[in-house]
Amino acid sequence: MPREIPDPPNTEEVLRASEARLHEAQAVGRMGDWELDRDTGAMSWSPQLFRLFERSSAQGTPDLNEALGYYSLESVEHTRAAFWEAIDLGARQELEQSVLLPSGAQRYHATTIVPVRDLRGRVYKLYGTTQDITERKLAEQELRRKTFEIEDLYQNAPCGYYSLDADGMIIRVNDTLLRWLGYEREEIVGHMRAFELFSPASRALFGQVFRTFKRTGVLRNMDIELLRKDGSSMQVLLSSTAILDAQGRFVASRTVLSDNTDRKRLELERAAHATRLAELSRHMVDVQENERRKFAAELHDHTSPNLAALQLTLANLARALPAPVLSELEPLLDDAQALLLDTTTGIRDICTNLRPATLDYAGLIPAVQDYAQQFGLRTGITVHLDTTHFNMQLPSNVQSLLFRITQEALTNCAKHARARNVRIHLENGDSRLLMAVADDGIGFDPHQLGESGTTPGLGLITMKERAEFAGGTFALKSDPQTGTEIRVSFNLQAGEFRKHPRGARSFAHEATTSAGPA
Structure with missing residues (x-):
């Protein structure tokens, strides 16, 4: 059988379908097209164009002047000039406009104007498209605003x-x-x-x-x-x-x-204040030591002769008494002699604690040795003093500092450590002076200092402050199983310390042996 040949498509149907697709495309792209007759001024608009301008089709198509009324003041003259330039010069025009709609909304349009010439080359008609570009314009404005903000932030x-x-x-x-x-x-x-x-x-x-x-x-x-x-x-x-x-x-x-100018200035000011504070602190320590020395000397000078005279008087009195009277008063005289001896010993201990004379005339190591021997007799704790690697003569303020730290460390040991031995180690090298005091007592957890239910550790605070006031560093190590050790160290700066002319061991070698009770 011969194949059936379909009827050719109806031209009007094809045209309508094509027009429908065009309208759908314009609706999706928010675009409309228009024509303008030069001689009559009449315009034709596509349905989408009415929607873009919020104009009812019942109002009919506006002429050019009425259409220009939709544009904002800054766009009217620009748009009018573009239309006349297209007509007079026959040049294609593209422009963007700001539109004020009847609803009060402001939109942005992009219009393309295309001139059409007759056979003689005269422009007799314009046609073109108008598209709503509001979203793009707003995005561009936001982008420009952000770009300006970023640039302003960078520049200023x-x-x-x-x-x-x-x-x-x-x-x-x-x-x-x-x-x-x-x-x-x-x-x-x-x-x-x-x-x-x-x-x-x-x-x-x-x-x-x-x-x-x-x-x-x-x-x-x-x-x-x-x-x-x-x-x-x-x-x-x-x-x-x-x-x-x-x-x-x-x-x-x-x-x-x-x-960084202000921070540098503040750092310099802070450093100057810290230096001044350190100077005042050192001066305060020096004043305190001088007052201790003065008070100890005055106490010794005023009491020692009188106590010695009183002891001699009691002895003379005992010899002068008749035997029967002496036999009766001897217990009282013995009590008086014992009380006098205890008073003499107590005053001597007070003077030593205030400022041992040995520290001034013999130096640090003999002073520490004497104090350690007295401490051992008083507490039963054996003190070992090691100066094997020490050969420097120290400034008087550093000697006072190290003696006071030793004194405080031994006092803490007697109060809290339950130790049997204490080791005091003193050494110097080319760049460092070190003193360490370590005991074999019960120790403690340093992190618990200052917590509720614990002692505040004022002795440790005092030692730390003394060391730092003098420009040194203070370190503490303690463990309940191994005891406690404190370390005080100084950086040796040129001219600040010097080796002892005789060598420290010339007057202190005995200190390397046990300083505790026999």
């Missing part, structure tokens, strides 16, 4: 920014840094390397750091000194991160500089 941030290329050339700089330095952008960008902005003292350091930075990609909080155009300097804190390409090669830096 309270810190300086710059970027360097791999050669250290400045390729970008913000307004804040320009104001700090007093330069114009044209003087710096592309014309100066970063090291030229730094003071001579900082340039060598920056050169070393920049080479390392290009490898590591990170630089944090480097103190550096900028040099302004007028020659004055400015302290800044510099931090930077690197921009790398896909192969990990250095491309540029992102660098931020914070004004």
Whole structure:
């Protein structure tokens, strides 16, 4: 059978289908088309165009002047001029407009105007399209706003920014840094390397750091000194991160500089205050030691002769009494002699605690040895003094300090440690002076000091403050199983300490043996 040949499509149906697709496309794209007859001024609008302008089809198609009434004042003349230019010059026009709709909404349109010429070349008709581009315009405005904010933040941030290329050339700089330095952008960008902005003292350091930075990609909080155009300097804190390409090669830096002037000034002021406080503290300690020395001397000078005379008087009195009377009064005289001896010993101990005379005329080690012997007799704790590696003569204030710390450490040991032995070690090297006092007592947990239910450790605090006032360091180590050790150390600075001319062992070698009771 022969194949049936379908009827050709109806031209009108094809046209309607095509027109429907066009209208659907215009609705999706929020676009309408129009035509304008030059001679009559009549316009034709597509249905979508009515919707774009919120105009009812019952109102009919407006002419050009009425259509221009939808545009904002800043767009009317621009649009009118574009229409006349298309007619007079026959040139295609593209423009964007701001539209005020009857609902009060403001929208943005993009209009394309295409001139149509007759056979003689005269423009007799215009046609074109108008599309709603409000979303795009608002997105562009938001993008411009954010871009402006970011640029404003970069240019006017309270810190300086710059970027360097791999050669250290400045390729970008913000307004804040320009104001700090007093330069114009044209003087710096592309014309100066970063090291030229730094003071001579900082340039060598920056050169070393920049080479390392290009490898590591990170630089944090480097103190550096900028040099302004007028020659004055400015302290800044510099931090930077690197921009790398896909192969990990250095491309540029992102660098931020914070004004460090106030912090540096405060640091200098704080250092000056700390120095002054240390001087006052040392002076206070010196005054205290002098008062202790004075009081001990006065106490000894006023009481010793009288106590000795009283002891001699009691002895003479005993010899002068008749035997029967002496036999009756002898118990009272013995009590008086014992009380006198106890008073003499007590005053001697008080003077030693206040300021042992040995410390002034013989030095630290004999004073510690004497005190350790008395401490051992009084407490039953054996004290070992080791000065094998010590050969320095110390300033009097340091001797006083170390003696007081030893005194406080032994007192703490007697009160709390339940120790049987204490070892005092004193040594010096080329750069350090060290004293350590360690016991074999019950120890404690240093982290619990000051907590509820524990003693406040005032003795430890006193020792720490004494050491730090004199410029030394204080360290504490304690464990319930191994006992307690304190270490006081000083950095030996040129001229501050000197070796003893006779050698410390010439007067202290006996101190290396046990100083406890036999």
